[in-house]
Amino acid sequence: MAATEYTVHGHGSHGHHSHEESWISKYIFSQDHKMISKQFLVTAIFMAVVAVMLSIFFRLQLGWPGENFQILNFFLGDKWAPDGILDRNAYLSLVTIHGTIMVFFVLTGGLSGTFANLLIPLQIGARDMASGFLNMLSYWFFAISSCIMIASLFVEGGAASGGWTIYPPLSALPQAMPGSGLGMTLWLISMVLFVVSSLLGGLNYIVTIINLRTKGMKMTRLPLTVWALLVTAILGVLSFPVLVSCVILLIMDRSFGTAFYLSDIFIQGEALDVTGGSPLLFQHLFWFLGHPEVYIVILPALGISSEIISTNSRKPIFGYRAMIGSILAIGFLSFIVWGHHMYVTGMNPFLGSVFVFTTLLIAIPSAVKAFNYITTLWQGNIRFTPAMLFSIALVSTFVTGGLTGIILADSALDINVHDTYFVVGHFHIVMGLSAIFGMLGGVYHWYPKMFGRMMNTKLGYAHFWLTLVCGYGVFFPMHFIGMAGAPRRYYDYSEFPFLDWVMDLNPVISIFAIIGGAAQVLFIFNFFYSIRHGQVAPQNPWGANTLEWTTPVKHLHGNWPGALPEVHRWAYDYSNPAHEEDFVPQTIPLKPGEVGH
Amino acid sequence: MKLLILLVIVLGIIAIAQLAKVSELTRSLRQVREEDISLADNKMNAFLMLVWMVVFFGSTIYLYVVYGDYLPDSASEHGAAVDRLMDINIIMITIVFFVVNFLLFYFSFKYYYRKERKARFFYHDNRLEMVWTLIPGISMSFIIVYGLITWNKMTSPAAADALRIEVYSKQFDWTVRYPGDNNVFGTADFNMISSDKTLGLVTPERITLQIDTIDGEIAAIKQKLSEGTELLPESWVESMEDKIYRLQRHKQRILDLKEFKAGDNLSTWEAGADDRIVKGEFHIPVNREIEFVFRSQDVIHSAYMPHFRTQMNTVPGVPTRFKMTPTITTKEMREKLGDDSFDYLMLCNKVCGVAHFNMQIKIVVDDEANYNAWLKKQKTFVAQIEEDEPKGAVVPSGNSTVIALADGRSM
Numbered sequence A: 001m002a003a004t005e006y007t008v009h010g011h012g013s014h015g016h017h018s019h020e021e022s023w024i025s026k027y028i029f030s031q032d033h034k035m036i037s038k039q040f041l042v043t044a045i046f047m048a049v050v051a052v053m054l055s056i057f058f059r060l061q062l063g064w065p066g067e068n069f070q071i072l073n074f075f076l077g078d079k080w081a082p083d084g085i086l087d088r089n090a091y092l093s094l095v096t097i098h099g100t101i102m103v104f105f106v107l108t109g110g111l112s113g114t115f116a117n118l119l120i121p122l123q124i125g126a127r128d129m130a131s132g133f134l135n136m137l138s139y140w141f142f143a144i145s146s147c148i149m150i151a152s153l154f155v156e157g158g159a160a161s162g163g164w165t166i167y168p169p170l171s172a173l174p175q176a177m178p179g180s181g182l183g184m185t186l187w188l189i190s191m192v193l194f195v196v197s198s199l200l201g202g203l204n205y206i207v208t209i210i211n212l213r214t215k216g217m218k219m220t221r222l223p224l225t226v227w228a229l230l231v232t233a234i235l236g237v238l239s240f241p242v243l244v245s246c247v248i249l250l251i252m253d254r255s256f257g258t259a260f261y262l263s264d265i266f267i268q269g270e271a272l273d274v275t276g277g278s279p280l281l282f283q284h285l286f287w288f289l290g291h292p293e294v295y296i297v298i299l300p301a302l303g304i305s306s307e308i309i310s311t312n313s314r315k316p317i318f319g320y321r322a323m324i325g326s327i328l329a330i331g332f333l334s335f336i337v338w339g340h341h342m343y344v345t346g347m348n349p350f351l352g353s354v355f356v357f358t359t360l361l362i363a364i365p366s367a368v369k370a371f372n373y374i375t376t377l378w379q380g381n382i383r384f385t386p387a388m389l390f391s392i393a394l395v396s397t398f399v400t401g402g403l404t405g406i407i408l409a410d411s412a413l414d415i416n417v418h419d420t421y422f423v424v425g426h427f428h429i430v431m432g433l434s435a436i437f438g439m440l441g442g443v444y445h446w447y448p449k450m451f452g453r454m455m456n457t458k459l460g461y462a463h464f465w466l467t468l469v470c471g472y473g474v475f476f477p478m479h480f481i482g483m484a485g486a487p488r489r490y491y492d493y494s495e496f497p498f499l500d501w502v503m504d505l506n507p508v509i510s511i512f513a514i515i516g517g518a519a520q521v522l523f524i525f526n527f528f529y530s531i532r533h534g535q536v537a538p539q540n541p542w543g544a545n546t547l548e549w550t551t552p553v554k555h556l557h558g559n560w561p562g563a564l565p566e567v568h569r570w571a572y573d574y575s576n577p578a579h580e581e582d583f584v585p586q587t588i589p590l591k592p593g594e595v596g597h
Numbered sequence B: 001m002k003l004l005i006l007l008v009i010v011l012g013i014i015a016i017a018q019l020a021k022v023s024e025l026t027r028s029l030r031q032v033r034e035e036d037i038s039l040a041d042n043k044m045n046a047f048l049m050l051v052w053m054v055v056f057f058g059s060t061i062y063l064y065v066v067y068g069d070y071l072p073d074s075a076s077e078h079g080a081a082v083d084r085l086m087d088i089n090i091i092m093i094t095i096v097f098f099v100v101n102f103l104l105f106y107f108s109f110k111y112y113y114r115k116e117r118k119a120r121f122f123y124h125d126n127r128l129e130m131v132w133t134l135i136p137g138i139s140m141s142f143i144i145v146y147g148l149i150t151w152n153k154m155t156s157p158a159a160a161d162a163l164r165i166e167v168y169s170k171q172f173d174w175t176v177r178y179p180g181d182n183n184v185f186g187t188a189d190f191n192m193i194s195s196d197k198t199l200g201l202v203t204p205e206r207i208t209l210q211i212d213t214i215d216g217e218i219a220a221i222k223q224k225l226s227e228g229t230e231l232l233p234e235s236w237v238e239s240m241e242d243k244i245y246r247l248q249r250h251k252q253r254i255l256d257l258k259e260f261k262a263g264d265n266l267s268t269w270e271a272g273a274d275d276r277i278v279k280g281e282f283h284i285p286v287n288r289e290i291e292f293v294f295r296s297q298d299v300i301h302s303a304y305m306p307h308f309r310t311q312m313n314t315v316p317g318v319p320t321r322f323k324m325t326p327t328i329t330t331k332e333m334r335e336k337l338g339d340d341s342f343d344y345l346m347l348c349n350k351v352c353g354v355a356h357f358n359m360q361i362k363i364v365v366d367d368e369a370n371y372n373a374w375l376k377k378q379k380t381f382v383a384q385i386e387e388d389e390p391k392g393a394v395v396p397s398g399n400s401t402v403i404a405l406a407d408g409r410s411m
């Protein structure tokens, strides 16, 4: 029996588990990676709904400044939206919490949490994560930190409002803005808990991938999803601790009278007793995490899309080794580019040049990946599942957004577009849309594995096309607003007549945002409806090679009823002419004379 | 209204539910399974890829045509070089954008599933991979080199005879200081800031004044405390004691400053006397190199002058610089644009608090003669002090200070 074999194997503290679990240990304090993955996913969906709603609230203000919208008053109340007009402080709070939730809770915790948990053990042929207990803790830290972040929206003075980058002194001084009071304290606490969750998760993923691969699963046979998740976890483990230091120093400055980030400040009629600190120190520490963070967001999405594109083109992923090399190169380079966020801080210009160089280098492995995707499609036999559509769209947004990054990387050009809507357009396309597309694609693709049922394909199509059109519709025009000189994090642009001529794009963007937001209802409905009512899934619905499709549809502890599967080939033998079928699962032994990978 | 909103939401969800049911029903009637993508569906999506590509490219071209002239020609010397670099970069990325997106969507369309075909088992080709490592590699080298040449030029040290202008930020406005005839800025220190002397210029008189003010405040609070505190909340008493402590520290820092600087630096203290301080708008001469020196009073702001392709953060405690040479006067620019109300602006471009979105100051680029005439008219620091502080009237009355303190905000 699986369970006994499982305890015999003795991975961590699973001994007390059995199949007759109580409801609580099955659904709440579960240590099973598949359940934890679903917990992450559902939490992330909830957080994403909140973040999208916040963005639509402030998009209403941006699209039609000063107009009154009863709906704002309905959701935000008289204090934040008196007469249906968004309050200026509330605007900044909403932007900040929107960004924070999207980047950390949806696309880091949510994306990695869901797919690392689901796919790592299943795709490497392990019974579970190395430590189920730490894995459970990882989820619960995530859940608590999510609650605190949401709760911070409701405190007196409002949530943190200095932007998701919380630069001090603004964030360090409660006198500087209402959101820098209790709201910021909660933000910081939530973030520390979040990092704990990330580290517990990340260490677990790394250990699992390194130690628990099944027989025959060489590193060079790992599916690219696992490679991407591995590098993501390493990036997280190396960079998140720096964020914690950064945050703790900020907490000290706020509450214990230190001055790491503060110097020579006169505010609200008082010369503060602080000298010798530097606000730039914060930025160096913050971006040391902040930049790898964007790859923590995008790499899992790229891994997911590699898998989906290969499966649905019925072709091997092109340049498997180059893909691994690119992931590693991107991972390494991502640690030495953080200064590109600081060209206009007064940082030494020569140091700036170094960061220009390293940053533009990243374009090379990224370009290699893009070309490899396209070559994978070439002469394929493409099946447009909703997951496939999202993955193709991901390649498009990754390329489009990556290209504008070239301009931002060039310090001489960044001077003029830094902190404008050009940046907002850039990072939403390359990171926001790409990662969201990867996540949605992943859900459509692995839903049968998660819930044993299929999602409705037609709704999936409608959801995809609306999301693609609206996604580009929202973020593409933002580049032009930014190049015309419109700063970001502005509540209203009507004080600047020189921008009037581009501002007619703003209502258009807002309309796309509203439609795009509404289109997500299709997905959410499909998701929850299909859990109970979807068509029951077959074992291997997409004809895929990877190991997760060799497990039974109905979940069981330990994943495989009998012995663990043995791996004989790489994951990408699609349409291999040596075989009759157009896919050859990794468990099929090589034919005599066949050259393996 | 609220009801209406709820109603719409509920109806929307019900509608989707019905749709899903219907499609599920027809599916099970026709015995089609979700995972089997029908040929018709597949073809439709392939076709939509093409349609989307056309729409996407069309809208992109439309945006380029209508909104592509993002800003008027640069009004600064380095800005012209930046614009050239920008144009080249934009052309390069636009080409790649079209080519790669075309290949992606076109291949998606062209290779949609057909029963009779088998996908090509093609997974590796060193030559191809070399090509698309080298092409970006070469393009990047070009962009890096060209970019860094421009960058080095614009960030090189300013000429010795450049006009130096200090730009000073605080929530939520800008103050600009000119060094006066001696071309030297008077020393400034954040301890010397008071509500009306926001730059914190140091002069021997202002030091005495500031110390007197602090002593006055301390005395006033002590007076209030000694009048009996039984009726007052304990927390208030504590906060007042804390306030006294902070005021004493403040005084000490000023005394240190005096001791530290008084000896040999007296000349720079006096240098501030002829500094000119302006608000609301400031003028700069055309065709003369200007070195901006940035300071900030409270939080980080950013001095963004889009028409000059110039931006630099202002950081409390860390002075920053940026040099530029304006090339087009306001008058010329107005004629060029045919817009009599056009003005150059400096905007705040680093979120700094509630009024961040309207923290601006007008910049006027004059020819040399007009600039000099304008500058002459601005009052010097000494003249300003004499104007609003007639000699003798120094210490504020104790009572009003304490009342103002009670709300914890101004002193």
Ligand code: HEM
Pocket (backbone or CB within 6 Å): A052, A055, A056, A059, A095, A096, A098, A099, A100, A102, A103, A107, A162, A163, A164, A165, A424, A427, A428, A431, A432, A433, A436, A474, A488, A489, A490, A513, A516, A517
């Ligand atoms: C419904 C979709 C979305 C809309 C309409 C939207 C819109 C916006 C807008 C208008 C801003 C404010 C820009 C500014 O004033 O600075 C913003 C900020 C931001 N958004 Fe989104 N966004 C969406 C989805 C996402 C996603 C998927 C991500 C994930 C990466 C994301 C991450 C951010 C971040 C990091 C910020 C910056 C917040 C800050 O300034 O501190 N957003 N978004």
Ligand SMILES: [Cu+2]
Pocket (backbone or CB within 6 Å): A290, A291, A294, A337, A338, A340, A341
């Ligand atoms: Cu970065």
Ligand SMILES: [Cu+2]
Pocket (backbone or CB within 6 Å): B169, B170, B171, B172, B300, B301, B302, B348, B349, B350, B351, B352, B356, B359
């Ligand atoms: Cu500001």
